[in-house]
């Protein structure tokens with residue numbers, strides 16, 4: 001069974017259709033890249049998968065491990081293993097990162113009927129994970145994303161991904177706002193989390209990221225549709241010829 | 251060891267005879283007739299065996315009150331109160347006793363659970379009696395002993411306080427036992443003529459606490475430990491007087507995070523604090539009165555006058571409050587910075603949900619030289635509530651070098667509530683430096699969704715964001731209450747979104 005299946009998805013925002021019948025099948029262990037120009041609907045797709053309010057699904061369906069994802073509350077989706085690394089992670093003043101992560105992890109565990117994890121045990125775990133990703137401990141004590149650099153915010157997203165061990169990770173423009181060093185560090189973190197059970201959907205505008213996170217499948221999105229799919233060489237092709245060729249196809 | 255645990259340990263150590271002794275409490279059944287007159291005032295004073303001067307003091311307040319009118323300037327709205335339709339004196343009623351914890355309303359139990367208050371304490375707070383023939387489990391025993399033993403517990407604490415020379419007793423007792431102290435200080439911070447509700451309180455106050463800390467003494471315990479167990483029934487017109495003599499320090503916590511119900515709708519308390527040279531009082535409040543039902547019916551009217559007088563030089567008074575309850579809150583804990591170099595602080599979290607109305611803030615009156623004050627106010631409005639911060643910072647002509655910093659932040663949850671900031675500033679001295687910052691924000695959808703995508707429920711997400719918002723103030727609370735207050739905040743915002 002595929003892990004994530006988007007079938008003929010139609011989505012409206014404020015009376016305007018943004019996704020016009022989009023399909024995507026992601027199997028365990030795969031890394032899919034979704035590439036497309038700004039405004040083609042990439043973030044919309046990631047938000048609908050995660051369950052952000054404000055989007056009206058007018059057609060199609062999304063299955064996660066065969067279950068109807070659209071029927072689930074967004075926190076339920078998170079507990080079942082859907083993770084979205086945000087393009088613009090928000091700041092939460094006054095809430096320490098480690099407190100936030102602890103609360104979130106316990107909420108997920110509770111939803112799955114697992115025991116809550118105690119503060120000392122959690123601290124040990126989060127420290128280990130942070131260490132494995134080369135994230136300074138100091139970051140855990142700071143307010144969630146407050147005063148973080150662009151690179152730190154993205155690394156914080158990857159830290160959470162590592163901690164929650166989701167089945168599907170959607171990474172929305174992870175490369176935006178990162179210099180080449182920060183990009184490499186973030187990509188290393190993502191690569192470390194690749195596993196035969198886990199799938200990733202890497203959304204990006206530029207081919208550059210895909211040099212570091214090498215995808216199995218590449219989709220080109222334009223104007224709310226997937227207009228072409230192929231192997232990793234498709235990304236290189238795009239890099240040379242640009243998105244213009246697909247604008248007409250859409 | 252956390253204070254609560256400590257208390258339980260102490261209870262465990264108290265021997266059985268003492269416990270029996272402690273159990274013998276008298277139950278009075280008298281009640282003054284409804285309504286307010288000179289006779290009511292005389293009745294109350296006689297009930298408490300008060301000396302003549304006290305009765306005179308009350309009567310004077312009563313006569314004064316007759317000439318006053320209820321204030322209307324606050325941004326609160328309530329039906330007219332019929333002052334003749336209220337009982338002004340009822341002997342403390344014993345709580346309805348329950349034979350087991352299973353008889354406690356499950357809704358209330360749920361709240362305790364969310365607050366993280368251990369079951370044995372719930373039993374104490376809710377007044378569970380032991381089954382005939384004695385308690386069955388060791389755990390149950392502790393709880394049950396403590397219910398009966400609040401007097402013994404009090405005695406144990408009293409001994410320790412006495413050794414330090416601290417006087418801590420009901421004000422009704424202090425009036426009889428320490429008349430010189432009471433007469434010297436009572437009404438000197440909040441005069442009997444101060445305001446409508448304070449004057450009413452002066453005439454009919456039921457009981458409250460009296461604290462005197464002698465020169466140079468640091469009070470050996472938080473005066474909160476005691477209350478937690480010995481929840482008093484002081485009635486609706488509570489009167490508190492705390493005096494920190496030269497170079498002394500005391501920290502006092504009133505209230506409880508546990509839900510508080512009371513049949514008396516009108517509460518008008520007065521709290522007076524006095525610090526002499528180099529003394530400090532830290533006064534914290536956690537208030538969780540019944541706020542009324544989901545239609546806005548019922549709920550406590552909380553009209554409180556709290557004021558501290560930094561009478562001595564280098565003295566300090568700090569107010570910290572977490573207000574989550576009451577249908578109406580009208581409350582301005584204030585500091586009179588009379589002594590040179592004295593300082594005042596006000597840290598406040600005021601949360602309103604449902605149909606609650608909060609009009610709260612502070613007054614910092616700078617009279618002495620080089621006085622400083624600091625105001626950190628966090629107002630959170632949800633549901634259909636109205637939340638107003640009203641603050642006055644003033645510097646007297648002679649208050650050279652007065653400094654104030656005010657930060658007033660409001661957070662709105664939803665779009666049917668209101669947050670208002672009404673700052674008054676009067677600087678009659680050109681050397682005063684007053685800084686004021688105010689922000690109003692809404693919990694953003696993006697922040698909520700971020701939290702929810704990480705697995706938190708909508709309510710947990712709101713709780714988390716709000717707790718981050720109020721963090722600076724929570725940190726001012728004594729440790730064990732900070733944790734509970736944090737949970738209380740989340741609970742009081744339940745149902746505020748979605």
Ligand SMILES: Nc1ncnc2c1ncn2[C@@H]1O[C@H](COP(=O)(O)OP(=O)(O)O)[C@@H](O)[C@H]1O
Nearest residue numbers: 013014018036037038039040041042043044045
């Ligand atoms: N909340 C919204 N309200 C109105 N239009 C929106 C909203 N979100 C996205 N859109 C529109 O939907 C289209 C796709 O946007 P988006 O999914 O952010 O694209 P991408 O991530 O590929 O840049 C754009 O035309 C954008 O203006």
Ligand SMILES: [Mg+2]
Nearest residue numbers: 042043087173
């Ligand atoms: Mg986007």
